[in-house]
Amino acid sequence: MPENGNGHARKVGATGLCPICGKITSEKFRPFCSKRCADIDLHRWLAGSYVIPGSEDSDEDGAESAAEPAAKPRKDEEN
Secondary structure (H helix, E strand, C coil): CCECCCCCECCCCCCCECCCCCCECCHHHCCCCCHHHHHHHHHHHHHCCCCCCCCCCCCCCCCCCCCCCCCCCCHHHCC
């Protein structure tokens, strides 16, 4: 089972356990047990703790990196 960052095993699915602390979830804060655990999860998102590993060789939009030389202007665009 995956861990939730505090050493507790995280049970995922229809069990109704908080993904942060492993306690039974509260309907008000679902899928968490409390506002505290919801805030911990939000902080992890905002801090960038949840990331998908990947390479950094190109920009997000697929453009090549700025390390390549710029294209030469055409003769009719020089002045």
